[in-house]
Amino acid sequence: MKTAVITGTSRRLGAYLAEKLSAEGYQVFGLTRQLNPAQQYLTQIVVDYQSADSVMSAIRQLQQNGSIDLLIHNASLFEKDELHAHDSIDFYQALFAVHMQLPALLNQHLAAQIATTQGSGLIVHITDIYSENPNPAFSLYCSTKAGLENLMKSAAKAYAPQIRVNSIQPGPIMFLPEHSNSEKQQVMQQTLIAEEAGFEPIYQGVRFLIDNKFVTGLSLKIDGGRSLGK
Template identity: 40%
Template sequence: MKHAFVTGVGRRLGFAICQRLLDQGWQVSGHYRTPSDATTTLAGRGATLYQADLEDADAVIAMVTTLQSSARLDLIVHNASCFTPEPDDLAAKARWSDACHRVHVQAPMLINEGLGALLQASDGDPNVVHITDIFAERPDPQYRTYTAAKAGLDNLALSYAKHWAPKVRVNRIQPGPILFLPEHSEAHKKRVLANTLLQREGGLDPVLDAIWLLIDNAYLTGAVIKVDGGRFLAQ
């Protein structure tokens, strides 16, 4: 049975990725930071879950060390993210910048380094998918620290695509406005969609479909799929 490890499974996209993997008969391991209804559901479906704060390198290493005892590993999806508005205070900026780097760059690097041997030992077509952001290439100055960290995650994928070729394929997905947060105002939603060519919220399914496209196409590595309704072009 193929085995996948997904980060950030406690809500939204990470939860949906695991649900589809389980539906398709995969063995699923998932990381989460905070327990939720989603983690309860996944555990009930047989997923193996690990609680860890990705800002804590020791916690990440401990999680990876446990995963190293897995019989096999065929897929890693780096989905976990950390996002809040850019703070104004310099001390707060320093803490926020450190958190962004640890979650989006350091933790994925530690996971890749720690689990790379398992991936390379797979007798299938092992894959890693980094879920980054359309602003990794065209940053939004309002969210400059977050987008810089996502650019780091984006570039990290390219490094591993080279490092692990030809055995392991590594690709990127850059989502746009797929699913607004509950705290987003109607004015914010209208403003974002006005700058999106398809002028509608995408939902999670287009991202899930893009992940499976990357998994199924054995001649893709170092590639990127923008799942953004054309927002990248409209900026």
């Protein structure tokens, strides 16, 4: 049985990927900030992403379970700068912990287990199209996602050829409940394929990266053309 480790599995994209991979026959370990009782199909490990000690405790649990075929860095914190005008330092540290420290520690300490899958081991960083073309309203978020993108490239060089490392840069796949109709319309007007695609295209991107053994160091945009604009 193949094994996948995914961060941020309690809801949205992480939950979708965990369920799809579980249905494929993967043993899925989900690193999450809170348990989801409905997710009986995966092994949930509660982690405080902002605590290096908590992350290392989770890593030790994962190290006891043998080889890992797939590691997906999905955990994310997406909020506007203006919401943290009075705690910007704490907010920035939280972004760094989730988007950069957590993936870096997992890559470093699980690489030996991923490398044992005889060249088919794969790490996927879920970044953002904003990592290349930042949105000034989310400048702190964008900068740490750019760091996650750069970390992917470094890891691709460091772990080749035993482990392939790639990123997926999502666009407007699924709006948040707090998005207003005007915000949704504005995004759609800037997207070549003007539809809310859902999470399936991201899963298809993961499947492409799993199946194509000659791809590493790739930033795969799955954004309906949003990064090009109109």
